[in-house]
Amino acid sequence: MIKIELLNQLEQLAKLAEVIETFGEENNLPMNVVFDINLSLDELVTNIILYGYNDKNTHKIEVILEKEGNNIEITLIDDGQEFDPTKKEKPNLDLEVEDKGIGGLGIHFVKTKMDEIKYKREENKNILTLKKIIN
Amino acid sequence: MTINVEKKDKYSIISIAGRLDASTSGEFEEQLVKKLDEGEVDIVINFADLDYISSSGLRVLLVGAKKIKAANKKMVLAGLKKHIYEVFEIAGFTPIFEIVDSIANL
Numbered sequence: 001m002i003k004i005e006l007l008n009q010l011e012q013l014a015k016l017a018e019v020i021e022t023f024g025e026e027n028n029l030p031m032n033v034v035f036d037i038n039l040s041l042d043e044l045v046t047n048i049i050l051y052g053y054n055d056k057n058t059h060k061i062e063v064i065l066e067k068e069g070n071n072i073e074i075t076l077i078d079d080g081q082e083f084d085p086t087k088k089e090k091p092n093l094d095l096e097v098e099d100k101g102i103g104g105l106g107i108h109f110v111k112t113k114m115d116e117i118k119y120k121r122e123e124n125k126n127i128l129t130l131k132k133i134i135n
Numbered sequence: 136m137t138i139n140v141e142k143k144d145k146y147s148i149i150s151i152a153g154r155l156d157a158s159t160s161g162e163f164e165e166q167l168v169k170k171l172d173e174g175e176v177d178i179v180i181n182f183a184d185l186d187y188i189s190s191s192g193l194r195v196l197l198v199g200a201k202k203i204k205a206a207n208k209k210m211v212l213a214g215l216k217k218h219i220y221e222v223f224e225i226a227g228f229t230p231i232f233e234i235v236d237s238i239a240n241l
Contacts, residue, residue, distance in 0.1 A: 010158040093227025105190040
């Protein structure tokens with residue numbers, strides 16, 4: 001298990017990526033699984049940093065990575081505004097270039113790459129658990 | 136992330152390496168927009184050494200695609216690794232770009 005605390009600064013994304021790489025190496029995870037975890041957490045943490053807070057204070061974002069048999073379980077905890085990504089609608093992917101946007105793409109990636117996503121709000125914190133099954 | 140810009144034949148080639156995420160996409164956007172605003176040539180973005188892209192990176196490419204279409208020029212993406220191409224597919228971005236295997240195939 002790896003547990004880390006990030007600050008709400010975009011520069012921390014590099015640290016997040018390093019930790020996921022290390023977790024992948026320690027558990028001999030396939031490259032594509034490491035990439036999928038990386039993409040999902042990067043998008044979610046970016047959202048929290050950019051849109052999660054009403055103030056300009058420093059906040060901590062907690063990430064826990066665990067391998068149980070063929071499952072990777074990921075927990076993401078933040079004290080930002082209430083936000084349930086499981087309720088976010090799928091963006092329209094068929095628009096022409098002029099009308100295309102990237103709103104909602106990050107969460108669409110997470111839903112595509114992860115096998116399970118659960119959200120709960122407890123003690124003013126967002127707690128998101130993700131599961132990735134290694135095939 | 137590192138960015139390298141060179142001129143080759145009728146193209147400006149922008150090579151990006153490393154990770155294109157929310158912390159690095161601003162720098163890429165600056166370089167790309169600068170080249171687009173010069174507006175003289177077609178643009179190739181060389182992905183051969185790019186290991187990672189997130190929706191923040193796609194946003195910059197979309198900015199580029201919109202600008203280049205308005206300017207009636209061409210923007211080609213080259214050398215995307217398999218897992219990066221997949222991100223384009225999931226995002227529905229493959230139909231809006233001209234994508235080639237490598238800059239050797241321009």
